[in-house]
Amino acid sequence: MPGPAPHVASLPDPGDRALVVLVDAPSGLESRLIDRWLTTAAPDNGRRVETVPAQGEQLAARLTRGDNPLLVPLRLVWEPAGPAPEKPLLRLLDAVTRRSRLRDRARARRASRADQGHSEGARHRIVVGRPATVRELMLRHRRERMGTHTEDFVRFVAQQATLALDRAERGVLGNRSKVPREVSDQIVGGAHFAREVRRLAVETGRGEEEIAAEAEKDLQSLVAAMDPTAVDLFSGVLRPMHDRAWEVHADTSGLEPLRELGAEHALVFLPSHRSYTDPFVLAEVLRENDFPRNHVLGGNNLRIWGLEALARRSGIIFIRRSFGKDLVYKAVVREYFSWLVAKRFNLEWYMEGGRSRTGKLRPPKYGLLSDVAHAVETRRAADVYLVPVSIMHDQLQEVHQMAAEQTGTAKTPEGLRWLAGYARAQRRPVGKLHVSFGEPLSLRQALSSAGDPALERSPDDVDGDATDASARRLALQKTAFEVFVRINRVTPVTPIALAALALLGVRDRALTLSQVRRVVEPVLDYVESRKLPHTGVESLRTNGGVAEALLSLRQQQVVSAYTEGTEPVFSVEPGHHIVAAFYRNSAIHHFVNRAIVELSVLEVDDDDDGRAALAAGFTHALALRDLLKYEFFFPDKETFRAELAAELSLIDPDWTEVGRPVSRTKEILLASKFLCAHRVLRSFVDAQWLFAERLAAWDVTRPVVESELFDDCSAVGQQLLLQGRLHGPEALSRELFASALRLAGNRGLVEVPDTGGAAARGTSVEAEHADLAARRRAFADEVRAVVGRVVRIDETDARNRQESTGVRP
Structure with missing residues (x-):
């Protein structure tokens, strides 16, 4: 039955068969209106139309x-009487009463007025789902469900009717109302679930009964509902957490291709993650553009008493943060x-596994991607499309706390008190x-290009051998990296980011507005030449624009200003x-390739030219890419090579001329108004050098x-900072130390x-x-040599x- 609904509601011609209408009418009012419609819509073939309830x-x-x-x-579906109320209290009241008897009585009065010729009567539409014969449904039931008894078949038909009507209703009211129905029953009663239980019992x-009971309990803890009233309530409660803090700007040009892909x-x-409010902001953007609500995955640490039940009814799936050794839960x-x-419900999670503490993307976690890939590998879904999403904030209220965590401060546990304080901070x-x-990104195509062996296995072969498992992990890693590369490509450059770039590039010095502008102007030329996405950075070409960006940072206590002299x-x-x-x-990330080119050109021998120099x-x-591979996300090597060539052409357009010496390219580079390696990479290579030195000093036994x-890195780093051997305090970050580790x-x-290991390898442990x-x-x-460059x-x-760079009058 599931399928696209016809544009105009009408009953199909059943031919020589009987026509049975399965009526889904929760109230007497809706039943009467449907009966009235059926008297005029019956096919003109002389056969009686039977009507029965859609379940029971x-x-x-x-x-x-x-x-x-x-x-x-x-x-029968009720069309909205008008737009949702703007005021939060009225919006909340609207959500609470939407499906109440009070609202039904009001609809009945309006419907009665419509019968009497009044134009302001309640508006409703009849929707008809895709039909199917009993025999077609029996065949589908045998294919999809383990049970063959009558009771299970009746339940299956009722479920299929509901799915067909839900899809037809979305054709009238829009895609926001996509709702999963009777999820646990469908999964537990399915053939795939029974096979998993048998496999786990053997493993x-x-x-089998013990495994099945545990699995059903785990499933109940996971399954989220999608009650439209709960969704509106949940959104209404949490909307103030982002509504006041930010003015949301969404580039919706990337949504149109998704609309077509989402139909199939x-x-x-898979968004970038910097704030707890990211899921609410994305949900609002998708709702405003008529996309169905995503099933959003959240860690168990976000199960906040008083909100958990409402969140689960709003599509939030609370999942354990780690469950690799629990085979039943994993299955x-x-x-x-x-x-x-398989039912084409959209998912959303944050592949970094937590909010970024450094402002750039964190290394991805692959576990949940592996679970979705399993559906494609076992042919449960023909394909799934991964959607990279960039969520970028000019500034964040919570960034000071995250910065403190980088220096060793304990993270504040989530709870009601924490939520109240967090909400206050967003005002x-x-x-x-x-x-x-x-x-x-097509998941099937990405896995295939990365050589995932599981695509070629039998759907019943869940894990494969150890060699296959290693190759599959590599394919998932490459797929995740490609998602992050695509997120980076659409992440805009902001005035705030460039102002911070300028100030962090000098050590223990203050800059005037004109000096900041002189640092930033070549960067703006580069942004323009690369056609990078940005948010009004051209304002930084004026002292007024620079002042506005610095004032924003000053209000957040990131920048200080001295105004008692001749100029600020x-x-x-x-x-x-x-x-x-x-x-x-x-x-x-937009400047990393340029920085790598600058450092690489310095290393090429002046006597090299042509192919040898290249x-x-x-x-x-x-070598630099390998050193930075845990800090930044790079495309495949051929794409990387092409990107570096494009960067080099921006520095020296004639570098490809036959016989052109490298020394000429170096001269042009070193005379350039735009050099960025020190502003882009210094804190990262400083942190790596500090870590490498302390690791070299660590007892090898x-x-x-x-x-x-x-x-130890933090303590010694503070000493080196005071001695002037580190450029800035931003290198003393535990996140950067973790990447170096x-x-x-x-x-x-x-x-x-x-x-024992040394003996097995034929050497001594001392050696x-x-x-x-x-x-x-x-x-x-x-690393020290890279720092030198x-x-x-x-x-x-x-x-x-x-x-x-020194101190002089």
Whole structure:
């Protein structure tokens, strides 16, 4: 039955079959109006139209009569009387009474007035779902459900009628009202669920009944409803958390392709994540553009007493933050996701696993993506489209707390008291919020291009062998990285980000408005030449525009101003460099390739030219890419190579000329008004160098303890900062230390050799300890060399702008 509804409600011609209308009418008023419509809409073939309720004993009796009638589901829907009220209290009242008896009586009075010829009568429409014969439904039931008894078939027919009518109703009222029905019953009664139970029973050695009971309990804890009244209530309660703080600007040009894709496939929205309010903002944007509400995944830490029940009825799925070892829960999540995407319900989660503490994207978590991929790999869904979403804030109220967490402050646990304080903090306007939609990514195509072996397996082979599992993980990683690359492409450059970029580029100095403008103007030229997305950064070409951006940062206590001299000067507020870095980092990804090109050109030998110079430059660029791979997201190597070539052409348009020496390109680079490696990469390579030095000093016979090593980095880093050997305090970030630790682990510099392992490899543990110490020192020296190149760019840029890096009158 599910399928697109006809444009004009009418009953189909059943031919030689009986025509049975399945009436979905929750009230007597709706039943009477449907009966009235049926008297004029019956086919003109002389056959009587039977009507039965869409569920219950009468439906069961009709289905077991033994013939093969054509079943047609039918429903009356009330059209909205007008737009939703603007005032919150009235909007809340409207949501509460929308389905009440009081509202039904009012509708009845208006319908009666309409019968008497009054134009202001209640407006309603009859919707007809796609018909199906009893035999067609029986075949579908046997294919999709394990049960074959009559009671289950009657329930299945009722569910299919409801789904068909829901789809037809959306053709009248719009897509916002897409609602999942009887989810648990459909999943538990399905053939896929029964197969999962049998597989888990064999794998764990437990009984099928025990597994099934645990799985049903887990499923009940997960399944979210989508009650339209609850959705409106939940939105009304939480809307003030973003309504006052930001003026929302959405680039909706990326939504039109999604509208067409969403008609055939489930969409998975994967936004960047900087604020707790992100899901509410995105929900509002989608609602205003007539998209159905997403099923939004939230961690169990957000189960707030008093709001949890309402949130679950509004499509929020509360999920454990970690469940890898719980095989039953893992299988239930996978089955629930497969059901949702097979039924084309849209999903939304935040792949970073939490809010960004640095302003840029965090490393993705792959577990939930793996569960959605399973639906495609097992042919439960032909395809799913991943939707990259950028949510960008000019400023954030919560950024100071997140910055404190980077230096070791404990995170405040979520709860009612926390929520009240958070809501109070959002009352003050802090600027604009920008929502952009990236190019959607076919999950099937992405996995196929990345070589996912699970696409070729039998749908019943859930896990495959160990080799397949490794290749599948790599395919998921590449897919997630591509989503993040697409998020970055549509994330705009903001005036706030560029103002922070300018101030963080100088150490212990204040800048005048004109000096900030001189730093920013070449960046603006670059943004224009690259046609990067931005939000009015051209205003920074004037002192007034620069002052406005700095004033915004000053109001948030990120920037301080000294105004008692001949002209105002601005600097980063002491102790708030990590906050300023947060705003800078929101746009920094647009400049990373340029920074890599600058550092790579410096390393190429002046005697090289042509192919040799190109190969050497790309080798140096790949080494930097490897060093930064846990900080930034890069496309595949061929795309990366093409992007670097485009960057080099902006520096030296003639670099491809035969016989052109590298020295000429270096001259042009070092004379450029726009050098950015020091402003873009300094805090990251400083943090890596600090970490690498402390790792090299760590006893190679002792296992690395993350918290102790990070504490050591912070303590020594503070000393180096006071000595002037680190550029700025923003490098003393535990998030940056964590990225450096992942890089070191990837290079085999963290795990300590033991005697047994050394013997198995035919060496001594002493020799392996010495080798580890040497490799750790080489890592520190490698990063130190990169820092040296960054410093050279810094000094060259200061010279080009005729500014001193030292202290002089």
